[in-house]
Amino acid sequence: MRAGCRRTLQATLRLLDGKFHPLSSPTPTNEANSDFGKSALTNPYPSFNLWHVLASLLNKPADKLTNSHYFVVNTILHIGSRKLCSIYGHQARKLVEVAVGPWAQRGMQSGIAGAHAVQSTGLFLRKQPWWNAA
Numbered sequence: 001m002r003a004g005c006r007r008t009l010q011a012t013l014r015l016l017d018g019k020f021h022p023l024s025s026p027t028p029t030n031e032a033n034s035d036f037g038k039s040a041l042t043n044p045y046p047s048f049n050l051w052h053v054l055a056s057l058l059n060k061p062a063d064k065l066t067n068s069h070y071f072v073v074n075t076i077l078h079i080g081s082r083k084l085c086s087i088y089g090h091q092a093r094k095l096v097e098v099a100v101g102p103w104a105q106r107g108m109q110s111g112i113a114g115a116h117a118v119q120s121t122g123l124f125l126r127k128q129p130w131w132n133a134a
Contacts, residue, residue, distance in 0.1 A: 054084075071117065
């Protein structure tokens with residue numbers, strides 16, 4: 001994995017407290033339901049970074065994309081799409097739809113295996129109960 005992709009993935013995982021929260025979890029843990037907005041501490045990795053990283057990867061020129069980019073986006077979607085949709089609502093859904101739609105199609109036409117994973121993640125996300133609530 002390239003160093004840039006590795007740093008992006010590490011930053012994304014830090015953004016989400018380094019914990020994997022499966023999308024299919026029907027009942028979130030108490031920690032996920034906590035309201036950290038009342039905390040006096042500031043988050044060193046605010047949620048905006050999640051949006052920024054995903055948008056930056058989707059805007060990369062097609063000739064610069066590698067398999068690692070697609071797997072990083074797939075990981076971001078698995079870990080952070082629910083959080084993005086809860087914060088940004090319909091706009092986040094549109095960003096995710098671009099990732100799993102035309103962006104993944106472009107990768108599949110180039111023969112990049114990671115693009116198939118991104119597209120299948122999109123099919124999975126659309127079946128989640130929280131997806132249409134955003």
